[in-house]
Amino acid sequence: MGTRWTCPGPSLLVLFYYGHLLPWLRTEGDQSSDDFYNETMAKIFLQYYENTTRVVWNRFMEASWNYVTNINQQNLEEMLLKDMERSQHMLFFGTQARLFKIARFQDPVVKRMLSKLQNIDKAALPKDELREYNKLLAYMETMYSTAQVCMNEGPCLPLQRDIEEVMATSRDQKELLWAWQGWRDAVGPQVRMTFERYVQLSNKAAKLNGYEDMGALWQSTYKSDTLEQDLEHLYQELQPLYLNLHAYMRRALHRHYGPELIDLRGPIPAHLLGNMWAQSWVNILDLVLPFPKKPLDDITRNMKVQHWKPEKMFIEAENFYTSLGLLSTPPDFWRKSMMERLADGREVECHASAWDFYNGQDFRIKKCTEVTIEDLFSIFHQMGHIQYFLQYKNLSVIFRAGANPAFEEAVGLVITLSVFSHKHLLNKGLLSHQHQDSEEEVNFLMGIALDKIAFIPFAYLMDLSRWKVFDGTIQKDVYNQEWWRGPLACAPPIPRTEEDFDPAAKFHISASMPYLRYFLSLVLQFQFHEALCKATGHMGLLHRCDIYNSKMAGKLLEDVLKLGSSKPWPEVLEKITGETKVSAKAIMTYSKLLNWLVTENVQQWEILGWPDFSCYFEEKETDKVTFLSLELDPNQVNFGQWVLLALSFVMFLVALLLACRLHSLEKRSPAQDTSVQDISTLEIPPKAYFLGIAMEPRQAVKRWSCWASNNRKPLWMKAEWWSWD
Numbered sequence: 059m060g061t062r063w064t065c066p067g068p069s070l071l072v073l074f075y076y077g078h079l080l081p082w083l084r085t086e087g088d089q090s091s092d093d094f095y096n097e098t099m100a101k102i103f104l105q106y107y108e109n110t111t112r113v114v115w116n117r118f119m120e121a122s123w124n125y126v127t128n129i130n131q132q133n134l135e136e137m138l139l140k141d142m143e144r145s146q147h148m149l150f151f152g153t154q155a156r157l158f159k160i161a162r163f164q165d166p167v168v169k170r171m172l173s174k175l176q177n178i179d180k181a182a183l184p185k186d187e188l189r190e191y192n193k194l195l196a197y198m199e200t201m202y203s204t205a206q207v208c209m210n211e212g213p214c215l216p217l218q219r220d221i222e223e224v225m226a227t228s229r230d231q232k233e234l235l236w237a238w239q240g241w242r243d244a245v246g247p248q249v250r251m252t253f254e255r256y257v258q259l260s261n262k263a264a265k266l267n268g269y270e271d272m273g274a275l276w277q278s279t280y281k282s283d284t285l286e287q288d289l290e291h292l293y294q295e296l297q298p299l300y301l302n303l304h305a306y307m308r309r310a311l312h313r314h315y316g317p318e319l320i321d322l323r324g325p326i327p328a329h330l331l332g333n334m335w336a337q338s339w340v341n342i343l344d345l346v347l348p349f350p351k352k353p354l355d356d357i358t359r360n361m362k363v364q365h366w367k368p369e370k371m372f373i374e375a376e377n378f379y380t381s382l383g384l385l386s387t388p389p390d391f392w393r394k395s396m397m398e399r400l401a402d403g404r405e406v407e408c409h410a411s412a413w414d415f416y417n418g419q420d421f422r423i424k425k426c427t428e429v430t431i432e433d434l435f436s437i438f439h440q441m442g443h444i445q446y447f448l449q450y451k452n453l454s455v456i457f458r459a460g461a462n463p464a465f466e467e468a469v470g471l472v473i474t475l476s477v478f479s480h481k482h483l484l485n486k487g488l489l490s491h492q493h494q495d496s497e498e499e500v501n502f503l504m505g506i507a508l509d510k511i512a513f514i515p516f517a518y519l520m521d522l523s524r525w526k527v528f529d530g531t532i533q534k535d536v537y538n539q540e541w542w543r544g545p546l547a548c549a550p551p552i553p554r555t556e557e558d559f560d561p562a563a564k565f566h567i568s569a570s571m572p573y574l575r576y577f578l579s580l581v582l583q584f585q586f587h588e589a590l591c592k593a594t595g596h597m598g599l600l601h602r603c604d605i606y607n608s609k610m611a612g613k614l615l616e617d618v619l620k621l622g623s624s625k626p627w628p629e630v631l632e633k634i635t636g637e638t639k640v641s642a643k644a645i646m647t648y649s650k651l652l653n654w655l656v657t658e659n660v661q662q663w664e665i666l667g668w669p670d671f672s673c674y675f676e677e678k679e680t681d682k683v684t685f686l687s688l689e690l691d692p693n694q695v696n697f698g699q700w701v702l703l704a705l706s707f708v709m710f711l712v713a714l715l716l717a718c719r720l721h722s723l724e725k726r727s728p729a730q731d732t733s734v735q736d737i738s739t740l741e742i743p744p745k746a747y748f749l750g751i752a753m754e755p756r757q758a759v760k761r762w763s764c765w766a767s768n769n770r771k772p773l774w775m776k777a778e779w780w781s782w783d
């Protein structure tokens with residue numbers, strides 16, 4: 059690799075772009091120079107930063123884009139090179155920024171800019187380790203993006219759209235288990251190899267920035283001393299909604315799958331909820347509809363009947379934003395975005411994302427669009443990011459970000475709340491019913507709840523557990539175990555071991571992206587929605603509001619988006635909602651469904667939560683190939699561990715700990731039976747069809763060995779290629 063990695067040093071870079079040295083470069087090393095007391099000098103410094111950053115970041119974005127839309131070795135190396143350049147640049151300016159005596163300056167903008175520059179994230183690492191870290195990050199993300207689940211002697215399927223489709227549409231628990239486990243087997247072990255090193259290097263970078271660990275650095279984005287308490291408070295407020303929804307779902311799934319799979323006092327097996335991560339349950343709405351005689355329109359079907367195309371979906375999204383008087387996207391957006399999975403054989407990363415190229419005219423979306431209502435919403439969401447980019451593009455690059463990361467997410471989400479209203483979908487010709495009666499309305503609200511309310515614990519606990527990994531509370535030998543205690547309030551359908559690494563099956567973990575933004579924006583979108591609907595003059599129930607065409611709502615939003623991150627976020631929040639705190643009030647107002655759920659659950663004598671369930675975790679001694687012949691040993695269940703944890707956690711977490719314990723002792727025997735049964739079915743496969751291919755689905759559970767021996771991938775995409783020294 060040698061020479062590919064030699065990067066121009068910072069001063070070289072600067073020379074390269076601008077051909078002249080500014081005074082403080084000469085004083086580099088002389089930290090007591092008067093220049094660092096001089097505010098005029100600070101302003102010139104910032105201008106200089108501005109001019110160079112546009113170039114350096116643009117080059118990096120371009121290289122990243124090339125890589126994720128055309129995954130190959132050459133593009134990877136190019137991206138790593140540009141990432142190094144960007145880090146060098148950041149390191150140079152960050153180090154300088156720290157020397158200025160900010161406390162003595164008058165201009166609050168200069169002070170805010172300089173203090174933002176001081177956090178240089180991973181660029182603080184020594185060069186060798188930075189190189190290793192970048193490569194490791196790229197490795198983890200690439201492993202996720204290119205992983206496939208292979209069928210027994212059949213083809214291998216990517217997550218998007220094939221495996222996700224199985225999770226969304228199959229109602230056969232064996233098929234679901236195949237997909238659920240196959241995906242985790244395809245990603246987990248690959249990422250686990252490097253995860254520990256990733257945690258080490260992340261923490262080292264955080265320390266060099268003056269933080270305790272990477273979790274603390276992530277939290278610092280929100281500039282709040284009460285962040286953890288505030289989050290917990292929000293979570294507590296939302297708990298009744300979630301627990302009632304959970305109990306209702308459990309009853310409905312019990313009706314469908316029967317008592318062998320669903321225990322009415324226990325957690326729900328995670329593979330039955332219509333989503334790979336059980337983070338949204340909306341795909342199984344048909345199984346749990348409160349009033350099944352009044353099914354909701356199948357919007358995806360209507361879209362297909364009307365011959366919608368991916369591009370039309372983007373145009374619809376664009377129309378909505380411009381109807382509010384907001385900005386339209388520049389022509390390049392339509393030319394350069396990747397709206398569909400490319401058909402030319404390129405390997406691409408399909409996870410949807412929006413891109414700002416930092417030159418004020420180039421903005422793109424990358425998405426493997428399918429014509430579904432889900433993807434339509436996802437496009438509205440991504441267009442929200444683009445709108446933010448467009449609105450703050452005239453600000454300094456330092457302020458080109460959301461007021462906080464949750465604001466960035468909330469923009470698109472608040473728009474989708476309007477789009478999903480009955481009124482709007484009717485106007486778009488996607489519904490056949492003119493009116494919603496009260497029962498249809500409950501069905502509709504159930505759909506919303508399955509998307510939003512079901513997401514609450516997942517969104518909240520995802521970073522809570524990562525913060526614990528970073529601060530060492532969760533050690534590497536219990537990563538997987540603690541994951542199941544943490545983020546999900548439902549249980550893994552089969553025993554998991556420390557050879558598995560289930561967190562990596564989620565993009566944001568493999569791609570090292572903070573997740574708290576999604577929890578906060580979940581709440582924030584309703585707060586925004588309420589404020590925008592008020593500006594529109596909407597009267598009546600919140601879920602009936604559609605802000606389409608409202609210039610008043612648009613103006614309110616615009617004024618906020620234009621600010622980027624130039625003002626503290628509580629100020630920005632106040633501008634739009636009149637409040638300075640994120641509050642669960644609006645989401646509770648919107649969720650009229652709670653009353654209905656409570657009544658329903660009381661009638662059924664439902665038990666909220668899973669009070670007498672306890673987790674167990676399987677220590678596995680055998681190797682992967684004999685995975686199905688698990689021996690379950692009760693002595694290995696370590697109750698002491700959870701007791702200790704429970705003591706250290708606050709009370710509400712205790713409930714979740716209990717929740718996540720997979721099976722109680724009494725539940726264990728059925729699980730064992732399943733395993734034993736599976737071995738026999740492996741020997742004499744019954745005839746079954748799966749995705750059109752004759753096979754015994756459960757057999758595919760062994761497929762991780764298929765992944766390892768599968769030679770379809772070029773060598774560089776396999777672990778062996780990425781040497782870590």
Ligand SMILES: *[C@@H]1O[C@H](CO)[C@@H](O)[C@H](O)[C@H]1NC(C)=O
Binds near residue numbers: 092096097098099
């Ligand atoms: C600050 O720097 C500027 C530009 O070099 C110079 O004109 C000015 O006199 C300096 N101010 C002080 C207080 O040193």
Ligand SMILES: *[C@@H]1O[C@H](CO)[C@@H](O)[C@H](O)[C@H]1NC(C)=O
Binds near residue numbers: 102105106109
């Ligand atoms: C930055 O660019 C602007 C516009 O191109 C120019 O006017 C300014 O002098 C540049 N500043 C520095 C410090 O290079």
Ligand SMILES: *[C@@H]1O[C@H](CO)[C@@H](O)[C@H](O)[C@H]1NC(C)=O
Binds near residue numbers: 132402404
């Ligand atoms: C993909 O990247 C390779 C290597 O950089 C390049 O040669 C090829 O033209 C790219 N493919 C497309 C379709 O851009």
Ligand SMILES: *[C@@H]1O[C@H](CO)[C@@H](O)[C@H](O)[C@H]1NC(C)=O
Binds near residue numbers: 448449450451452
């Ligand atoms: C950015 O500045 C240009 C030129 O001054 C102006 O035309 C445009 O409206 C501004 N854009 C925004 C979003 O403020």
Ligand SMILES: [Zn+2]
Binds near residue numbers: 443466
């Ligand atoms: Zn987003």
